Amino acid sequence: MTTYNAGKYDIAVIGAGHAGIEAALAAARLGCKTAVFTINMDAVGNCPCNPSIGGTAKGHLVREIDALGGEMGRAADACTLQSRMLNRGKGPAVHSLRAQIDRRRYSAYMKHKLELQENLDLRQAEITDIERSENGTWLLTTRMLGVFEVKAVIIATGTYLGGRIFVGEASYESGPDGIFPAAFLGDSLRKLGIPTRRFKTGTPARVKRSSIDFSELEVQEGDEPTTPFSYDTLEPLENKVVCHVSWTNENTKNIILDNIHRSPLYGGKIEGVGPRYCPSLEDKIVRFADKKRHQLFIEPCGEDTEEMYLQGMSSSLPEEVQLQFYHTIKGLENAVVMRPAYAIEYDCIDPRSMLPTLEFKGFEGLYGAGQFNGSSGYEEAAAQGLVAGINAALKVQGKEPFVLDRASSYIGTLIDDLVTKGANEPYRMMTSRSEYRLILRQDNADERLTPMGHRLGLISEDRYSRYLEKQRMIAQERERVEKTVIAPSDALSAILVSRETSDVTTGVHLIDLLKRPELNYEVLTPIDQGRPELPAAVFEQVEIAVKYDGYIKKQLSAVENMRKLENKLLPHDIDYKNIVGLRLEAQEKLNAVRPLSIGQASRISGVSPADINVLMIYLMKLRHGRAQDE
Ligand SMILES: Cc1cc2nc3c(=O)[nH]c(=O)nc-3n(C[C@H](O)[C@H](O)[C@H](O)COP(=O)(O)OP(=O)(O)OC[C@H]3O[C@@H](n4cnc5c(N)ncnc54)[C@H](O)[C@@H]3O)c2cc1C
Numbered sequence: 001m002t003t004y005n006a007g008k009y010d011i012a013v014i015g016a017g018h019a020g021i022e023a024a025l026a027a028a029r030l031g032c033k034t035a036v037f038t039i040n041m042d043a044v045g046n047c048p049c050n051p052s053i054g055g056t057a058k059g060h061l062v063r064e065i066d067a068l069g070g071e072m073g074r075a076a077d078a079c080t081l082q083s084r085m086l087n088r089g090k091g092p093a094v095h096s097l098r099a100q101i102d103r104r105r106y107s108a109y110m111k112h113k114l115e116l117q118e119n120l121d122l123r124q125a126e127i128t129d130i131e132r133s134e135n136g137t138w139l140l141t142t143r144m145l146g147v148f149e150v151k152a153v154i155i156a157t158g159t160y161l162g163g164r165i166f167v168g169e170a171s172y173e174s175g176p177d178g179i180f181p182a183a184f185l186g187d188s189l190r191k192l193g194i195p196t197r198r199f200k201t202g203t204p205a206r207v208k209r210s211s212i213d214f215s216e217l218e219v220q221e222g223d224e225p226t227t228p229f230s231y232d233t234l235e236p237l238e239n240k241v242v243c244h245v246s247w248t249n250e251n252t253k254n255i256i257l258d259n260i261h262r263s264p265l266y267g268g269k270i271e272g273v274g275p276r277y278c279p280s281l282e283d284k285i286v287r288f289a290d291k292k293r294h295q296l297f298i299e300p301c302g303e304d305t306e307e308m309y310l311q312g313m314s315s316s317l318p319e320e321v322q323l324q325f326y327h328t329i330k331g332l333e334n335a336v337v338m339r340p341a342y343a344i345e346y347d348c349i350d351p352r353s354m355l356p357t358l359e360f361k362g363f364e365g366l367y368g369a370g371q372f373n374g375s376s377g378y379e380e381a382a383a384q385g386l387v388a389g390i391n392a393a394l395k396v397q398g399k400e401p402f403v404l405d406r407a408s409s410y411i412g413t414l415i416d417d418l419v420t421k422g423a424n425e426p427y428r429m430m431t432s433r434s435e436y437r438l439i440l441r442q443d444n445a446d447e448r449l450t451p452m453g454h455r456l457g458l459i460s461e462d463r464y465s466r467y468l469e470k471q472r473m474i475a476q477e478r479e480r481v482e483k484t485v486i487a488p489s490d491a492l493s494a495i496l497v498s499r500e501t502s503d504v505t506t507g508v509h510l511i512d513l514l515k516r517p518e519l520n521y522e523v524l525t526p527i528d529q530g531r532p533e534l535p536a537a538v539f540e541q542v543e544i545a546v547k548y549d550g551y552i553k554k555q556l557s558a559v560e561n562m563r564k565l566e567n568k569l570l571p572h573d574i575d576y577k578n579i580v581g582l583r584l585e586a587q588e589k590l591n592a593v594r595p596l597s598i599g600q601a602s603r604i605s606g607v608s609p610a611d612i613n614v615l616m617i618y619l620m621k622l623r624h625g626r627a628q629d630e
Pocket of ligand 1: 037045050159176382
């Protein structure tokens, strides 16, 4: 078969899923001539699972992607069907946005964004081979035998690489939603020296709206007012749909347990490891045997479709068994299944083979992002795609790499967890994964990241001046509440008594009232005459900063300590086997991960604080030795 020279690019992105889109847009927006390849042009930005963006901790990631100049937040706002702030009843650290989106409109939005982007070519082509050329560039061969020569490559192949579908006894090679898989690139990567492993994930059935009896189901409405993901969305979003809640029951459970032997998962046909935090229904019934029922949400997939998504009901049991157990569920007694539930197994890599820039160690100019790196979720994928795209562009332009640490963002936490601790199952972001969650809130993502996005060149001047104006308003309002003294009055006493907090007899600073857990801006409105007209987001920022001042200061000092350890860099060429005093397990783990700093070394599982002390002493001796040599 004769290949032909198909042309040159600075950067090639393999995959136009959630990771590939952010990577390609970032690289092109930073001035690199970029190509993004996809197996099927009509599945750009496809959501093969839940028709929603965001959720607990995932909402934080979307806000951070937007604050840095990524696209997902704007796309989600443009395609929102319903918006809800989750965990409102809890502290601000776990408030998380989630939007039901129109799945087809989202794909069309992202496809058009890629098509319109300067410096970027969206191409339908399956990459079957990747190799290094003599002059150090990368050569990508397509199934149509075109060879592209590029300076850097980002692999974001998602669940397509070696994709295999499982529905009961039925199993065949495929990507999601009936799209063919990437059947060849996996072998080429392994030949290049990049080992892969098998992970799996699953999705529930889609059923026809008119076949569902909603009459006795609980309705779940969107928030009023809504909160957008993007700082670029200045108009309030409209809730256009509702979702419905139902429950499984004893019959559902019995059908599944009676047929569990026909599950490819429990029958041992699926070798791939699945996500613990997105379990299939059969998994939930087996693992939580004492639970009488499991909740499901019936969610619209779009405005121009009758497909309804059964959130929480993913399965890989035979289709006939799926029909039986779905029909036991209230509202679904006569459900018509439009797409059956299925599991998909695919190739991915061990992310510990990467640097925090998402470049492969030992493979200059080769990057990975998304599901390919061992994560799960649109938001996790998009976050990695953005960072990989930025770094590939900086690499090609000979500039300093861009690394986000754990104290800057959930994106930094996600990537550090992947490249330092690895992932034994598809990695899903959760707020509990961050030790700094009070300062990494979804509401202050712009404060933490927009200046960086602006320095990189991904945030427009107009957006940046709006950001600076907001920061100016926050500082001004903070000063006002610090300086404002509220005189004792009947109105104030009435508020304090009604909120069961101690009354005052002398003037009190507004900030001290705001600090009280029983009080907030809303409650204090009647006595806060001098309050200026400011955006709700400004009051939210000030209220959180005032109420959590002590905790935030404590976390900021922990951040300082962490950064001190991050700045203690470790030489790249250490053979940890030669360091006396290090335990065997630590020697092996350190040689495998090759951490960049003492900070990163301290987060590797199996490296104890005692090992870190040994390393610190070793570093001091090394510096001392070098000082003597000089
Ligand atoms: C069945 C199923 C169930 C899921 N369930 C969940 C869940 O419950 N929870 C959750 O968080 N996430 C779930 N996901 C995962 C979620 O879909 C992914 O996390 C997300 O889509 C990953 O984004 P990505 O950009 O890494 O890859 P994808 O969105 O999969 O995109 C991959 C892209 O790469 C392209 N591509 C692949 N190989 C090649 C090649 N060789 N040449 C050219 N183009 C190529 C494809 O065409 C596609 O454009 C599920 C996914 C599937 C398929």
